[in-house]
Amino acid sequence: MSQFIQNQIFFLSALAFIMFLPGRFLLLSVFGKSRTLATFEKFVFSFGLSIISVDFIFFAYSGLKIAINKLTIISGILALIVACFAIFKLRSAKNNFQYQENDEGLFDFSKNQLRLIMLLLFLTFFIKAAYLNQTISPGSTDMGHHMYWSKLMVENQKLPDYEGLPDFIVGEQTMFSAIAMVSGLDFFSAFPPLVLLLVNILSILTVFILALRIFREKDIAIFSLFFLGFLYAVSAPQTKFVSGGVIGNLIGNFFLPLAFYFYWRAFQFISEKNHETKQDSRAFLALAVFTTFGLFYTHHLTALVFLFVFSFFILFFLALNFRNAKVIFKNSFKIFFSPQVLPVFVLGLLFFFFIFTPNYVTSSAVNTAVGAPSKATRAGLSIANLRATLGEARFSLGFFGLLLIFLSQKRKNTGQLLIATWAVILFFLSTKPDLFFVNIPSNRIGNYLSYPLSILGAYAIFYIFRSESAAKNNLIKLGFLIVMGFALIEGITDSAKAIPARNDYTELVQTFKSSDYLATHTTAADQILKDHNYIAGDSWMKLFFMRGYRYPQSRGYFKRYDDATKPREMCTLTMISNPGGDEATSCFSETGTNFVMVNPRFDSGQFRKLDNFDQIYISPEIAVYYKNK
Amino acid sequence: MPSKRIIIFIIFLFVISSAYLFFVDSRDSNPDFRKDWWIVYFTDPKNSSLDFVIENHSDKNYFNYDIFDGNNRVSGGGVIIGKGETKIIALDEKLGQIENKKITIRVSDGLELKEIYKNFKD
Numbered sequence: 001m002s003q004f005i006q007n008q009i010f011f012l013s014a015l016a017f018i019m020f021l022p023g024r025f026l027l028l029s030v031f032g033k034s035r036t037l038a039t040f041e042k043f044v045f046s047f048g049l050s051i052i053s054v055d056f057i058f059f060a061y062s063g064l065k066i067a068i069n070k071l072t073i074i075s076g077i078l079a080l081i082v083a084c085f086a087i088f089k090l091r092s093a094k095n096n097f098q099y100q101e102n103d104e105g106l107f108d109f110s111k112n113q114l115r116l117i118m119l120l121l122f123l124t125f126f127i128k129a130a131y132l133n134q135t136i137s138p139g140s141t142d143m144g145h146h147m148y149w150s151k152l153m154v155e156n157q158k159l160p161d162y163e164g165l166p167d168f169i170v171g172e173q174t175m176f177s178a179i180a181m182v183s184g185l186d187f188f189s190a191f192p193p194l195v196l197l198l199v200n201i202l203s204i205l206t207v208f209i210l211a212l213r214i215f216r217e218k219d220i221a222i223f224s225l226f227f228l229g230f231l232y233a234v235s236a237p238q239t240k241f242v243s244g245g246v247i248g249n250l251i252g253n254f255f256l257p258l259a260f261y262f263y264w265r266a267f268q269f270i271s272e273k274n275h276e277t278k279q280d281s282r283a284f285l286a287l288a289v290f291t292t293f294g295l296f297y298t299h300h301l302t303a304l305v306f307l308f309v310f311s312f313f314i315l316f317f318l319a320l321n322f323r324n325a326k327v328i329f330k331n332s333f334k335i336f337f338s339p340q341v342l343p344v345f346v347l348g349l350l351f352f353f354f355i356f357t358p359n360y361v362t363s364s365a366v367n368t369a370v371g372a373p374s375k376a377t378r379a380g381l382s383i384a385n386l387r388a389t390l391g392e393a394r395f396s397l398g399f400f401g402l403l404l405i406f407l408s409q410k411r412k413n414t415g416q417l418l419i420a421t422w423a424v425i426l427f428f429l430s431t432k433p434d435l436f437f438v439n440i441p442s443n444r445i446g447n448y449l450s451y452p453l454s455i456l457g458a459y460a461i462f463y464i465f466r467s468e469s470a471a472k473n474n475l476i477k478l479g480f481l482i483v484m485g486f487a488l489i490e491g492i493t494d495s496a497k498a499i500p501a502r503n504d505y506t507e508l509v510q511t512f513k514s515s516d517y518l519a520t521h522t523t524a525a526d527q528i529l530k531d532h533n534y535i536a537g538d539s540w541m542k543l544f545f546m547r548g549y550r551y552p553q554s555r556g557y558f559k560r561y562d563d564a565t566k567p568r569e570m571c572t573l574t575m576i577s578n579p580g581g582d583e584a585t586s587c588f589s590e591t592g593t594n595f596v597m598v599n600p601r602f603d604s605g606q607f608r609k610l611d612n613f614d615q616i617y618i619s620p621e622i623a624v625y626y627k628n629k
Numbered sequence: 630m631p632s633k634r635i636i637i638f639i640i641f642l643f644v645i646s647s648a649y650l651f652f653v654d655s656r657d658s659n660p661d662f663r664k665d666w667w668i669v670y671f672t673d674p675k676n677s678s679l680d681f682v683i684e685n686h687s688d689k690n691y692f693n694y695d696i697f698d699g700n701n702r703v704s705g706g707g708v709i710i711g712k713g714e715t716k717i718i719a720l721d722e723k724l725g726q727i728e729n730k731k732i733t734i735r736v737s738d739g740l741e742l743k744e745i746y747k748n749f750k751d
Contacts, residue, residue, distance in 0.1 A: 004651065004652065004655065007651060008647065008648055008651060011647065011651070012644065012647065038632060039632050039633060039636070040632035040633075040635060040636060043636045107631070107632040108631055108632075109631045109632075109635075113631075114631045114634065114635070117635060118634075118635065118638050121635070121638060121639060121642060122638075122642065125642040125643070125645075125646055128646075129646045129649065129650065132646075132650055133649075133650070133653055136650045136653055136654045136657070137653075137654050137657045137658050138658075188658070189651070189654060189655075190647075190650045190651045190653070190654035190655075191651075193650070194646070194647050194650060194651075197643075197646065198643060201639070201643070205639075503657075504657070504663050504664055505657045505658065505664075506664045506665075506666055508658075509658065509660045509664065509686075510666065510668075512658075513660065513668065513684075514668075517670060521673065521674050521675070522674075595674075611731070611748050611750050612748070613748070614671075614674070614745075614746060614747040614748055615744065615745050615746050616670060616671045616674040616745055616747070617668070617669075617670040617671070617674070617745065618668065618669050618670070618743045618744065618745055619666060619667070619668040619669075619743075620666050624670075624674070626674045626675065628747070628748060
């Protein structure tokens, strides 16, 4: 029990120290104690800025060839906190915080609104925790891969080279390494999914804030929380991604609205002639640039989505405000070429290209994401697919909200245009990827749509039922109840269906037990082959060995060996499927494989009839064979 | 300040979720909690040692083992192993010459049979 309490204290303390304090002090150095950001905004954004700050501390250590360990991480964060505090004190002494906006009132909710927000937050946490109750133990494939790199950072005390693999980006793993180093917690615990749960909740709260700021209507923000937090709380990209360890998407869905928020606050009055390029705009643009670099260091797909949305937003905005183009460029120039923004931009570029460059910035990685769709799964989703992915209610209301914005006089409004562009570009990226020359699984892009559509759906609901006459009209009230009832039933049913049956984790425990056995009884000179098809949690096995990302070798999903677009090696397949055949014999010789781990219910007969294999380990779900000659 | 109340409420919900999910994870990853399984393995997989281990995570306590040289039973015995316990069974001295043989160890809990083997055939 004392160990449990100790783990909780270490975990929560590490979380506050690594994921909250750096960002909080960064905001203090930027805005001082001004009310430019409301308390709630400071709370939510501190997490995002902390994650990015810690990334840059890792990169700086890597560039300076300083070991990344518990001591240096704590020192680095403390140094950042002290530096930010010193800047705050210096600027306070010079009365340098001349921010004028005070929007704390926007976050003053009525008692009923407060009760509703708390109820929605409670239900959001409750549904997510109910799902994680069945899936919290380590076992998901993606999480296993990511935690390998995180553990490697902890063991080697430096950033990994990812063995040249372009699919892994350092920002997906740094915070887990930092938490593991500082708290001492094992990766085989609940801490990785809990960190992701926090990130997921923060992404929802960022959307809540974005909706509140842009529409300046508390009810729209609350409805956004309803559509994104409470309803569809489990389906992708929500809690399923948390337990599945889809880290890049989750952080991306947090950083994307966060970056949009900062850009929007920097440029919201940009087309106004009397717009003064106040500190606000420059500070917000500096934070926006900082967040953008954080996004590019974390997830290439979200970064690509950001580039598309942001580029088209600029195009649409200029087209709609063509008459003010001169003023817009003049104001933008003043904001960008300022002492607040330019250093952040230049430093970001220096880090990105000279200190630590993500592996995906290579021609091969870019080539795999750009071009004509190479598979049916990349050729675009149908509307029916999209409706199923996003939920009928959210899809319909979201697009109705989009239509309302197009028809409204406020379509030139920077914020509303941003939300509309976000939804439109994602819609075409997921349904017509060939228009953008993008070659990425379409359903992965389709999932992103749930964020802008939740805001647009909230706007639609608010728009339809907002007037006082509507509140008095029984027919309209009935309509409201029917729409909300439909959304409620569909959203909750979606979550209820997704919650899996109780799992006793016997299979997972057996995988880990056998991995521990092999890690103890083999050396790096031994080559192990395991099966991914029938062994639970097999991607976590590599954390027992720590002998390379591709160790142990893996027989992948059968369909992967039959990929017309990408010829695969066949040894991992044949060494298990037909270990006595000529092809397998040659593979065993080439690869030096001498241990094979399979599920005996599916793959044992072929080994049992061979004299050159010993069955050295047997449990209900795992059999291990040793090639004795 | 309503927004401060929301912040405190979010922290409260996260702390509760964290404590609960840490508890669930530590309970579920316990090899003995609500689980019924056992393992047999050689203490050394690579050399000629035939010492083996029975690791019990089931509610059964008595395990019977038989040693076979090909199809001939050459030795055997029974052991009592409690849930969560492990027992090493040393065999080498009992078997004598093992060259050019396939030695199989069959372990049963009365219902289920598991076997491991080493092949010394040329």
